[in-house]
Amino acid sequence: MKLDNTIISKLEDLSMLKLSVEVREKMASELKKILDMIDALRSVQIDVNRHEETRIQRLRPDLLSESLPLNPVFQNCSSKKGEYFAAPKIIKKKNG
Numbered sequence: 001m002k003l004d005n006t007i008i009s010k011l012e013d014l015s016m017l018k019l020s021v022e023v024r025e026k027m028a029s030e031l032k033k034i035l036d037m038i039d040a041l042r043s044v045q046i047d048v049n050r051h052e053e054t055r056i057q058r059l060r061p062d063l064l065s066e067s068l069p070l071n072p073v074f075q076n077c078s079s080k081k082g083e084y085f086a087a088p089k090i091i092k093k094k095n096g
Helices: 005-014 019-043 047-055 070-076
Strands: none
Touching: 005 019
């Protein structure tokens, strides 16, 4: 993409700024560097299928195992009801 005075003027209008000549020249050189970097990135060839094995999610078997004992689990709990953690109610029902 060629960067010229017209594009800088459009960017100036879009940003609702009035830039001095020095700032416009500095902005133009910085934008040119950014566009050159984007062009360099576009030229990079990547092999999409190279890491296909890493995209496969290998799941562990879903096996039944013994639960943790309740006493150690509830030691750090501030409130419980029977075998369950208790939390304060924060959502109220609407009337009607």
